[in-house]
Amino acid sequence: MLSDLAAALGQVPERVELLQLGQWPHRADLQEADRVLLLLTEGVLEQPSLGVLQDVIAWDAARSQDRIVCIFSTGTAAGWSFGCEAQQQAPTDVQACLNDHEAICYRARDDDGPNRHEFGAMIAQILAKLGAGVLPVSGIAETSAPSSPLRDELALLRREKEEALARLAEQDARVRRLEARLASFEGGAC
Numbered sequence: 378m379l380s381d382l383a384a385a386l387g388q389v390p391e392r393v394e395l396l397q398l399g400q401w402p403h404r405a406d407l408q409e410a411d412r413v414l415l416l417l418t419e420g421v422l423e424q425p426s427l428g429v430l431q432d433v434i435a436w437d438a439a440r441s442q443d444r445i446v447c448i449f450s451t452g453t454a455a456g457w458s459f460g461c462e463a464q465q466q467a468p469t470d471v472q473a474c475l476n477d478h479e480a481i482c483y484r485a486r487d488d489d490g491p492n493r494h495e496f497g498a499m500i501a502q503i504l505a506k507l508g509a510g511v512l513p514v515s516g517i518a519e520t521s522a523p524s525s526p527l528r529d530e531l532a533l534l535r536r537e538k539e540e541a542l543a544r545l546a547e548q549d550a551r552v553r554r555l556e557a558r559l560a561s562f563e564g565g566a567c
Contacts, residue, residue, distance in 0.1 A: 378416055378450055378483050385500045408436055410444060412507045417480060419456025422463040422471065434470050441554040446506045447480035479546075480500035482505070498535065505543035 407413060413433050419547060420426070437443055449457050481502055484495035 378418065378448070381486060381496075382414075382416075382500075382503070385496070386503070405479070407433055411508055413444045414503075414507070415445050415447045415478075416483075417447055417457045417475075419463075421457070422467045427467070429470065430471060431468065434474050438557075441557045443477075443550045443553065445474060445478055446503065447475070447478045448483050448503065449480045450483035465556075498539075501536070502539050502542075505539050506546065 407429065409430045415421070415430065421430075433445065450458070451458070459475075459480075467475070481499060484492070484499040487493050500516065543565070
């Protein structure tokens with residue numbers, strides 16, 4: 378998943394000024410990152426990744442922000458399923474994090490198959506959640522799909538939907554931050 382995502386996101390124009398993908402980024406880099414991409418796979422809730430995730434959750438809570446974007450794969454290669462034993466046994470803060478984030482379903486490349494549009498659509502959704510907006514994904518999504526007015530209208534509606542979902546997610550995160558700030562203010566005012 379990581380290598381496919383890195384290759385596709387590496388094709389993104391300058392609107393994503395700094396994109397670093399790595400398995401174990403420096404914790405100082407994570408403190409300063411605008412977004413943190415969490416790939417839900419087998420073993421992700423074990424050390425050392427569990428500790429890194431808990432650090433990000435703690436930093437975000439202290440700053441009243443939410444930077445985590447989750448991606449999961451239902452394929453057997455990734456080994457992740459929601460409600461799995463590892464998730465149930467995870468610390469409370471990690472369980473809450475996983476429950477509070479709508480994860481993006483990983484879609485493998487299928488350049489010549491019937492699902493060739495899914496990888497590009499997933500990349501567009503990831504970019505929207507990363508704050509890059511919805512970018513054209515030519516060369517990533519469909520390389521030779523025939524164009525038609527109906528297909529074009531469907532693609533436009535999907536882009537508009539993703540943009541609206543990204544705006545709603547940002548508004549929801551802002552509401553949660555403001556509620557947390559209000560709760561801490563009211564708690565200190567008593």
